[in-house]
Amino acid sequence: MTRARYLAATSVLGLALFGALLPLRGIVAEIVTTNIFLVAADELEDEDLYVASASAKIDGTVEGDLTISTGDLLINGEITGDVFVLSQGTVEVTGTIGGSLRGTARTVIIDGSIGDDLAVAAVTTRVSGTVGRDVLVFGGSFELDGEVKRDISGRMLSAGIDGKVGHDVDIAVGNLTLGPSTVIAGDLLYRSGSDADIAATAQVGSQIAKLPTRGAFGVEVVLTIATILGFFSFLFSGIVLLWLFRRTGPGAVTAVLERPLRAAAIGVGALIALPILVLVLMVTLVGIPVALALLVLLLLALLFGPVPAVTAAGSKMLRGRWGLFAAFFLGATLWRLGIWLIPVVGFGLYLGALVVGLGGWLVAIWEHRRETPVSADLLPRSPAPVGAAVIPSPVGWDAPLAPGSKRDAVEPDDAEEEV
Secondary structure, eight states: HHHHHHHHHHHHHHHHHHHHHHGGGTTOOOOOOEEEEEOTTTOOOOOOOOEEEEEEEEEEEEEOOOOOOOOOEEEOOOESOOOEEESSSSEESSEESEEEEEEEEEEEOOOEEEOOOOOEEEEEEOOOOOOSEEEEHHHHEESSSESSSSEEEEEEEEEEEEESSOOOEEEEEEEEEEOTTTTSSSOOEESSSSEEETTTOOEEEOOOEOOOOOOOOOHHHHHHHHHHHHHHHHHHHHHHHHTTTTTTHHHHHHHHHOHHHHHHHHHHHHHHHHHHHHHHHHHSSSSSHHHHHHHHHHHHHHHHTTHHHHHHHHHHHHHTOHHHHHHHHHHHHHHHHHHHHHHHHHHHHHHHHHHHHHHHHHHHHHHHHHHHHGGGGHHHHOOOOOOOOOOOOTTTTOOOOOOOOOGGOOOOHHHHHOO
16 A cells, blocks of 8 residues: 555544544534525534535634535634535634544635644645644645644645644655744655755754655646545535435435345346436437436436445444444445555445445335325415405305205205295
């Protein structure tokens, strides 16, 4: 196993531990979806938060963990737990995170403090504040003018260190610069095609060693970032999927646990039938829209089909405890690590989870459709006029029935009296 894969695996395992511990802290099965997510300065959130938003700002206090998919994220307040973020913008911390910050973003800026670890994949990462434990970075550039109390590791195109590191620095980098205020208590190990630019006043407590790089460095960085980003995306998307389909998801997992061979057979049949059906419909002009819809459905199946299978595997390992989210975290983490770290077996792990999981989805959808009647609450109703008064019915008055009913029929005695 190469050093880059080892480092990435360490990051993923850390994320897995974070995910597996979430249910122990009272996981909340509720995801906040909004345009702008805001925790005001005088506001207190005393539970774990799951958020999907266009942007987010935390000025108050969150007593728990924050799992968020967003654009820009600004943390000015305090989060006592961990932060797991998927961002297409800037993540900036000027406040305090009691636990760890893990995830992906375009830019990560740490001006405040992080109690535990920082593990990110980002184009640009800058640490001007304090990180209480380790830093693991994959990305374009990394700058440190603050303090990291333990180790720095990762793979980046360029790195500039002009702050304090409590233990070792072990990185693969294109260009490395040590500024005049650099203090590294342990070793400096770097893999690079060029020598590091080290200021005369920079301090390194132990050895400085340059090691040769392997392969095309830039390509390896991009592939590593893409792999980690793909894992984070799958993890977050799987949680959202299980939350959105709160009835079908557990049913799919149950179908995999109880009859895995039947689920696998159905999954294989679906994977064979869907492409054939798409090709047949593509031949006809009328069937092209349906074929495109089925093609999109097939792509979604290839991405999220394995979710019930990996969740079932995680549930087996956890012996059915800690809930569905914890089972998915554990199963997905081990599954993706197996695919990534074992090239030959990896394809078999993916294909097996795909066919079994897809079959589980189909079984659950069919059983839910067959067993669940249409609720009367779902039927369309005419809304009452706004402001209309409710007029009570007169005493003894009966609502008219349809023509031909017994009550509308004229009794013989009544007819004689009318004559």
